[in-house]
Amino acid sequence: MGKNHRQRSVLATFLMLFVCLNAGATTLQVVTEDSSYSALEGGKVIGVASEVVEMTLANAGITDYHMALYPWARAYDIARLEANVLIYPMIRSSAREALFKWVGELEQVTPSFYKLRERRDVVVKALQDASRYTVGVVRDDSRQQYLEGKGFSRMVVSPNNLDNLRKLISGQVELIPMPEREAREQCADLHIAFEDLESVFTLDELSKGLYVALSASTPEETVQRIAAAFALLKQDGTVDKVIAGH
Template sequence: MTFVQSVCSAVLLTLACACCQAQGIQVVTEDTSYSYLENGRVAGPASAVVEATLQRAGLSDYSLALYPWARAYDMALQQPDVLIYLIARTTEREPLFKWVGEITRIDYHLYKLRARQDIQVRTLTDARQYSIGVLRDDVRQKYLRNQGFSKLVVSATNRDNFQKLLNQQIELVAMPERDVAMLCEDVRVDCASLEPAYTLDAISMGLYMAYSLATADETVNRTRAAFDSLKAEGRVSLLLSGQR
């Protein structure tokens, strides 16, 4: 390689690195009661926790975006400098991400229309006979599939699943209570027309924020330290409750 070629290569490498740095951190999530669009920007209590954490860490170059869960998850698997939330920390996922901290804990329930008295779920085995709405690549889909469920109806968003339940295209939907309450309000449905039929205790777990593996350790460590300090101060609990 000549001197000129070496210089050109060095310049191109510098420009490439500058472009990577200019991109900043891509913060991705899905539409839930914890993260949603409000006046054209991503808001919600979990989003407030993430933004407060990044600001405390001095990482001001970031952008928040909502995607269907499968796309957000794939971005966090494949791309550098991606921060995903709220993601369940399972044994399978443990080596796939750089984990920052637990934002909240969640319980998933199988909901049905209250009028469907023919649907009775006393055990997990009972639920196998019914069609159940789940999200693609979500912990609920993976858990039920591993338990031998064959009547899973996969959708891109919680809202799609909820509408299918209302339209009786599915018989059950796996959701947390908070998301059901938000969707009832959004589509102007009385939540009393639904009821939890069964609780999926095995996947009641913590939901985290986590970085993609190709993210620099310095970024991860700064974010983790900032989150730990916010949690110790009680700020995380306040932000989740809607306070500042």
Template sequence: MGKIHRHHRVLATALMLMVSLCAHAATLQVVTEDSSYSALEDGKVVGVASQVVEMTLAAAGITDYHMTLYPWARAYDIARLEANVLIYPMIRSSGREDSFKWVGELERVHPMFYKLRERRDVWVASLQEAAHYTVGVVRDDSRQQYLESKGFSKMVVSANNLDNLRKLITGQVELIPMPEREAREQCADLHIPFENLESVFALDELSKGLYVAMSANTPDEVVDKITAAFARLKQNGTVDKLIAGQ
């Protein structure tokens, strides 16, 4: 009986090792949204943040990955619920801290409320005043979560920031929260002058780091390898240059 038990233990150990190796060797899912950092061009995900991620994975020696553009809520759910997922760009907040493994900061963002410059009836001097207006937000975005926590109830939820801007232009919403970089990029996408918008209130509490992160169930060895590669690119200035579009 002792030999049989030892044999079973050996088989069990071998099986566990195989499962572990398969998990570590699984294709990495890389997910993002359509934004000023990433876009779909001729069937390929491109953009400044996508370049950073591709260079990071190359530096980490990871070639088996698949990069896909999703609506933010879908990308967020994939990264929150599945293993072996890299997501970017994502605000690092206290509510998300334990749900992901954080690779590194792309840049800091400073969201503001924007209105149409022609809307003289929209006036915001405080966060409380902003709550009186209809606000366009992206589903499961940190800005939606923050405004909900502050008691905002007149929010119109969209799949992405471009839809929010369209709703602002057509009068479906009166305010949209986004950083200037994003606002300028979205205006360019819709072929409207950025000057048609006016920033009316800075969301200082949302001025946070925009990160590359990984799903909590991703093996630590994979996360450590990618984190180290990102740190090298950050230290030598590559990340900052790419994000700045240089």
């Protein structure tokens, strides 16, 4: 074998090894929705939950990731169907438990039904009272799934909570289920007073943790690194402070 041929052979072997090594290095997709926890500004995903996620990944030594904001149904499908996907913030429910690998809790949330304060004809004293009205929900959100299970049939599906609030204001829907934090944030986005809304019924059964999660087929080593990094931020109070906006 000639010298040049040996050099080409060594180079080919090196290139093949390089390709094989990089084939296993997959960029982590980080997906979220437009909410009080995350938003898009100047082409960058920002927000309190996004800040926590970025700190977590930095502490986990993960730099190869891409953050993107989608309608919730799209973000949820990406995380449910693809590997190496981190999704936030997401309600942890029994129906979702086995579909994802759970990193950690951002905070507890309890949604309420909101109506326009001026709509005195909309009266809700029990959950089934609400089923008589048109209700705005987000596609594939836990609130939609919960209300469907309770027999609600007059639901109007939107891609996000901001569209729901617009429909409430325009009279297309009469109720929207939303945590107070989210309701205040969306009112600010639409430049309307939060006091124009009225909480009429608290959905205590939907009081659950809002989590960071990973797709089920994400490698276990990646899951453990991210979960450990999040746990440290939770333990020292950083998560709570950032989510509270302090």
